[in-house]
Amino acid sequence: MTEEIKTLKVALLGCGSVGTQVARLLTEQGDDLAVRIGARLELAGIAVRRPQAPRDPAVDRSLLTADAMELATRPDIDIVVEVIGGIEPARSLLLSAMKAGKSVVTANKALLAEDGAELHGAAREHGVDLYYEAAVAGAIPLLRPLRESLAGDTVRRVLGIVNGTTNYILDRMDTSGAGFAEALEEAQSMGYAEADPTADVEGFDAAAKAAILAGLAFHTAVVAADVHREGITGVTTADMSSARALGCVVKLLAICDRTADGVSVRVHPAMIPRSHPLAAVGGAYNAVFVEAESAGRLMFYGAGAGGTPTASAVLGDLVAVARNRLAGTRGPDATTYAGLPVMPMGETLTRYHVSIDVADRPGVLARVADAFARHDVSIRAARQEARGDDAQLIIVSHQARDAALAATVSELESLDAVRAVASVMRVEGEEGSP
Amino acid sequence: MTEEIKTLKVALLGCGSVGTQVARLLTEQGDDLAVRIGARLELAGIAVRRPQAPRDPAVDRSLLTADAMELATRPDIDIVVEVIGGIEPARSLLLSAMKAGKSVVTANKALLAEDGAELHGAAREHGVDLYYEAAVAGAIPLLRPLRESLAGDTVRRVLGIVNGTTNYILDRMDTSGAGFAEALEEAQSMGYAEADPTADVEGFDAAAKAAILAGLAFHTAVVAADVHREGITGVTTADMSSARALGCVVKLLAICDRTADGVSVRVHPAMIPRSHPLAAVGGAYNAVFVEAESAGRLMFYGAGAGGTPTASAVLGDLVAVARNRLAGTRGPDATTYAGLPVMPMGETLTRYHVSIDVADRPGVLARVADAFARHDVSIRAARQEARGDDAQLIIVSHQARDAALAATVSELESLDAVRAVASVMRVEGEEGSP
Numbered sequence: 001m002t003e004e005i006k007t008l009k010v011a012l013l014g015c016g017s018v019g020t021q022v023a024r025l026l027t028e029q030g031d032d033l034a035v036r037i038g039a040r041l042e043l044a045g046i047a048v049r050r051p052q053a054p055r056d057p058a059v060d061r062s063l064l065t066a067d068a069m070e071l072a073t074r075p076d077i078d079i080v081v082e083v084i085g086g087i088e089p090a091r092s093l094l095l096s097a098m099k100a101g102k103s104v105v106t107a108n109k110a111l112l113a114e115d116g117a118e119l120h121g122a123a124r125e126h127g128v129d130l131y132y133e134a135a136v137a138g139a140i141p142l143l144r145p146l147r148e149s150l151a152g153d154t155v156r157r158v159l160g161i162v163n164g165t166t167n168y169i170l171d172r173m174d175t176s177g178a179g180f181a182e183a184l185e186e187a188q189s190m191g192y193a194e195a196d197p198t199a200d201v202e203g204f205d206a207a208a209k210a211a212i213l214a215g216l217a218f219h220t221a222v223v224a225a226d227v228h229r230e231g232i233t234g235v236t237t238a239d240m241s242s243a244r245a246l247g248c249v250v251k252l253l254a255i256c257d258r259t260a261d262g263v264s265v266r267v268h269p270a271m272i273p274r275s276h277p278l279a280a281v282g283g284a285y286n287a288v289f290v291e292a293e294s295a296g297r298l299m300f301y302g303a304g305a306g307g308t309p310t311a312s313a314v315l316g317d318l319v320a321v322a323r324n325r326l327a328g329t330r331g332p333d334a335t336t337y338a339g340l341p342v343m344p345m346g347e348t349l350t351r352y353h354v355s356i357d358v359a360d361r362p363g364v365l366a367r368v369a370d371a372f373a374r375h376d377v378s379i380r381a382a383r384q385e386a387r388g389d390d391a392q393l394i395i396v397s398h399q400a401r402d403a404a405l406a407a408t409v410s411e412l413e414s415l416d417a418v419r420a421v422a423s424v425m426r427v428e429g430e431e432g433s434p
Numbered sequence: 435m436t437e438e439i440k441t442l443k444v445a446l447l448g449c450g451s452v453g454t455q456v457a458r459l460l461t462e463q464g465d466d467l468a469v470r471i472g473a474r475l476e477l478a479g480i481a482v483r484r485p486q487a488p489r490d491p492a493v494d495r496s497l498l499t500a501d502a503m504e505l506a507t508r509p510d511i512d513i514v515v516e517v518i519g520g521i522e523p524a525r526s527l528l529l530s531a532m533k534a535g536k537s538v539v540t541a542n543k544a545l546l547a548e549d550g551a552e553l554h555g556a557a558r559e560h561g562v563d564l565y566y567e568a569a570v571a572g573a574i575p576l577l578r579p580l581r582e583s584l585a586g587d588t589v590r591r592v593l594g595i596v597n598g599t600t601n602y603i604l605d606r607m608d609t610s611g612a613g614f615a616e617a618l619e620e621a622q623s624m625g626y627a628e629a630d631p632t633a634d635v636e637g638f639d640a641a642a643k644a645a646i647l648a649g650l651a652f653h654t655a656v657v658a659a660d661v662h663r664e665g666i667t668g669v670t671t672a673d674m675s676s677a678r679a680l681g682c683v684v685k686l687l688a689i690c691d692r693t694a695d696g697v698s699v700r701v702h703p704a705m706i707p708r709s710h711p712l713a714a715v716g717g718a719y720n721a722v723f724v725e726a727e728s729a730g731r732l733m734f735y736g737a738g739a740g741g742t743p744t745a746s747a748v749l750g751d752l753v754a755v756a757r758n759r760l761a762g763t764r765g766p767d768a769t770t771y772a773g774l775p776v777m778p779m780g781e782t783l784t785r786y787h788v789s790i791d792v793a794d795r796p797g798v799l800a801r802v803a804d805a806f807a808r809h810d811v812s813i814r815a816a817r818q819e820a821r822g823d824d825a826q827l828i829i830v831s832h833q834a835r836d837a838a839l840a841a842t843v844s845e846l847e848s849l850d851a852v853r854a855v856a857s858v859m860r861v862e863g864e865e866g867s868p
Contacts, residue, residue: 141575141584144579295736309728315728320766329758
């Protein structure tokens with residue numbers, strides 16, 4: 001390290017939990033990063049909303065500025081790291097930075113899932129890099145393997161747990177018997193859920209990640225609005241008991257499928273067998289299966305969030321972008337050449353678990369089975385349990401079009417013999433397989 | 435695809451199970467690969483020992499040649515893929531190819547673990563790429579995440595199952611109660627073990643992979659000879675029973691540790707708790723944990739071998755190398771700047787499980803405990819079971835220097851009260867953690 005080496009200047013936009021860790025690591029790991037890159041990374045400015053607010057001592061206060069746009073486009077800056085989140089001002093800042101020739105590293109899933117095409121277009125147009133490993137599954141190297149390691153393979157399916165907050169809540173509901181509201185409150189008091197938990201519990205966060213994963217996996221454009229999204233606010237203790245009785249747990253899954261006609265991308269709670277590898281993924285961890293034609297089934301597991309793990313992913317991208325810049329090149333683009341249609345949820349093949357409160361009298365099962373048959377839905381298993389004058393009927397279907405299953409449930413609700421459809425949930429994953 | 439695009443010519447050295455699949459996929463995926471790369475990959479020649487031998491119909495016989503060196507250095511070739519394996523002639527072929535300006539993709543773990551420094555040096559000198567994702571853990575993207583995604587982090591430990599053959603054998607011994615010889619025979623008849631199983635069962639294969647992993651993870655040079663290596667031929671049914679009694683299974687582990695003073699790299703059978711995520715890794719699957727300072731604990735899981743999965747990794751590298759070539763650049767080098775010493779096994783901290791046949795009389799436990807104490811080894815758990823006149827004494831130690839543990843076992847063997855040391859095995863992994 002005695003010879004003079006080049007310096008690349010980094011601007012940091014945002015200094016919350018991730019930004020603070022990025023700032024700390026850039027300083028602490030400076031010497032190692034310099035040797036790995038062949039150039040020194042210098043943190044040259046940090047844009048924050050309130051420069052006067054208290055900060056972690058790892059943050060050099062002399063670098064703080066309230067003028068993010070000035071920093072993002074400052075002539076001496078080489079690379080811009082954005083960890084503000086949300087659509088604006090992040091979008092304008094990144095577009096301006098790229099226009100000004102800066103390469104960009106971002107952790108912003110919402111922005112990428114909404115405006116990915118425009119951002120990628122800007123990166124190409126201005127000959128800069130756009131890297132975002134930290135946007136999906138925190139520290140887990142997932143986008144780089146999809147974009148690069150599997151670049152010679154054909155991905156068929158990506159399925160996983162990509163939101164730690166909902167995973168924690170469902171875990172608590174399963175183990176403590178708590179209802180959704182109670183488990184959410186507990187998650188909030190533990191710092192696992194935000195005061196406004198909408199983005200997590202309604203599945204918006206997972207849907208943005210699913211859109212990014214599907215786009216990379218299938219080489220096609222997918223935006224958040226393409227993703228069928230159901231959150232976990234409707235998951236009841238009855239659903240949890242039904243799952244338990246079936247040897248299953250309930251998880252919020254992100255599922256991206258390459259079908260014969262296009263792609264199907266969805267986020268919804270589903271029952272999976274307790275023996276399934278994803279069933280054991282607890283708390284704030286994430287795990288994602290990738291199924292490719294040649295590689296077979298791969299699993300990636302690790303911390304899905306948190307300042308330090310997410311900062312690790314940001315730094316990995318920073319190193320890559322810096323190396324590219326030194327070599328005068330760009331990393332591989334996310335290709336969207338396949339141009340595949342996104343199938344509506346109704347066309348997606350799923351399986352349903354339906355728990356029905358029925359009158360305990362002859363002919364009820366026949367009536368119920370007939371409703372399934374009329375919609376061309378084949379029954380995989382049926383079990384009836386007497387409960388005084390009533391009975392509970394549990395039906396698990398074979399795979400069928402989601403629209404046919406939904407129509408079947410509607411019809412069940414209208415049947416005389418049916419008192420109530422107590423719980424409806426999709427079922428994913430055979431024993432031990434995603 | 436109507437406009438004219440560039441063609442990059444690929445030479446394939448070796449056409450066994452991996453090579454055949456590489457040839458097939460290059461043809462079948464040709465159009466997709468062309469769009470992803472921005473250039474067409476043309477398979478321009480295949481070197482084999484016996485061009486007249488029967489081949490899979492996916493292999494274009496007109497491309498076959500027996501002159502590997504001529505093909506590897508042919509002026510029109512851009513990229514050389516080596517799937518011959520072993521040290522020579524692979525080594526000379528790759529060095530000559532790089533000298534002739536070809537970028538290289540190889541699956542050759544033995545060669546990389548022996549001559550990695552020379553190969554990397556040649557790649558740097560001649561300005562070409564040397565990629566080898568397929569050399570470790572088959573289809574699992576592991577080297578690229580280590581080399582790139584975690585480039586901004588500090589890896590502390592890599593621990594995993596990287597040899598499918600031994601994993602299958604140990605699995606069979608555990609589930610069927612078979613001895614090593616019987617389980618090996620079964621593995622051979624199933625095609626999971628070679629006629630000469632030495633490389634697998636003696637741990638040479640795993641040791642080569644451990645050397646490659648440690649080098650990349652810790653940015654230092656590690657060769658196969660640096661790796662402490664114990665195979666599974668000495669694992670007995672008594673060991674398996676001891677493991678079972680302790681709630682453990684026996685796995686052949688590759689363990690790379692960054693210690694205060696250097697690195698420690700070892701391959702040996704070890705007991706791990708049945709609740710440990712690696713305990714569930716069955717058959718020919720591989721799984722590797724990576725523990726990094728910021729990212730925390732990551733796990734990678736997938737098919738560790740097999741023609742098609744390994745070919746997927748080769749193709750991922752081919753795409754990357756081709757993109758680099760088009761951009762007139764090279765991928766990141768494996769840096770060895772850290773120059774860390776490799777610690778001798780005796781200095782490594784491990785835990786032992788020792789099962790001892792002793793005379794069932796007063797004072798025996800005291801004598802045994804004293805032997806441990808004299809070597810500064812602290813006992814974590816001791817259990818004695820009467821067996822007629824004799825007793826079996828099970829001791830699990832706390833972490834201690836391996837040399838101290840080995841010396842303790844030697845001393846135990848010399849004690850009057852000890853009839854025999856029935857089983858000695860290292861123990862890894864707390865409950866649920868690597």
